[in-house]
Amino acid sequence: MEPIPPFTLNLRSYGLQADEHRHDHAQLVLPLAGRLLLDIGGRERLLGQGQGAFVETGMRHTQVAHERNRALILDLDPHQVPLPLLERLAARPFLPIAPAAWRLVDYMGLVLQGGPATTGQLQHWVPLLLDQLAQQAPRAVSRLTALLARVQASPEAAWSAERMAQQACLSTSRLHALFRSELGTTPAAWLQQMRLDRVRDWLVTTDRPIAELALAAGYADQNALTRAMRRATGSTPAALRRAARGSA
Template sequence: MPSSVDLHLRSYGQPSAPDRHEFAQLVLPLKGELLLEVEGREGVLDPLRAGFVAPGAWHAQHGNASNRSIIVDIGTEALDAATAGRLFERPFAPLGAASRKLVEFMALMADGGAVAPSVLQGWVPLLLDTLALDAPRPSSRLAALLARIEAEPGLAWSTGSMANSLGCSVSRLHALFREEHDTTPHAWLLEHRLARVREWLARTDVPIAELALRSGFSEQSALTRALRKATGMTPAAYRRRHREAGLENTSKQ
């Protein structure tokens, strides 16, 4: 059973034996058609229609030779009861324009390799909202935006571009950050970018100037100032300290 959210890319062939599990499941076709049966109800899924399997529901599926789908396993602790109830009543949900964009985004991420858990944690609530509600909740839209930023920290993010992505004013953006994260958009963005830089400095040999651009800093000197303020060290010193600590730990083994 997934502890929170897991994602898989799958294709289906001959009819499967009925199955059930304690986690919920979203079936999001990318191409082809898939017949899904959930507790006696049948629906044909395609790139314009998704399927939802509630926790504990008996289900079976089969598809044509060219089908391919994103399968999202969702632990019960990550699924709002009201949302689950609405999707249970409508297990075969049409994928509107907003939902299709979310699915296409995740398909690109999945094709590029393993999807970071933080990205999934932001993407799933917004997708569930677009399937179950007339309009996604602001907190879900914010979570999806943060997941996108975490996946692409090097883009030219600003409070203005973040607000535009959410379709809200800059003042509303600040209010959402205070409500959900008790911080400001700028502080969250800087903290995340520095966290990614520290991870890359410790684990890679990528030049510092390249890391600065990759993480969204205008130049190496801007990164150096920000990291020194946060840790008291320059990027080179931070990398050196972590390399020395790694060598010391290795020699003790």
């Protein structure tokens, strides 16, 4: 097998076919447009902009998308990644990308639309990106990660910033500060996006009635869901389901 270069950067899009595979290098998956459903060693997450995933060497994984998408894929020689960062990424493969790092990711994606990156560009970009990832405070992210997992497990619950703060043993102001620094958003905006992402996934993958999906995602009724989705996307749940089925 030919040796792989230390860094390889590509733009890729994915479809409905879940192609399970492994490879001899580590990989960062960074969605630039649309959303990807990733399964990494049995751990599954729907990712969009401002989020990333790390696939360690030899780990089984799949990527599936139910909408048009584009992702920045960084293939890495694991020996070129600092061991503490490598271990942390392997232990927590789904990660929020801090605003400073995301600006770099977005810039790299724009440049790659015009053609492949040069060796010189990669030698500047990749260490800077890894350095940004290494600087993300693990304690704060770990505390938020536990909270986010709890909210995602029960999206129908009556979540508020105050209740989230109580669950995370934080003050409300501290919770807002962590959301701003780690996710670049607010608790309310994150909750709204998470609920809409969950509904969109259900619309594509299930035949459950829309009114039932609205309640399961934490909306008062189907009308409330429709208003929220129209504000966020300009479309409606029914239109999204029709489009997904027509595409399939």
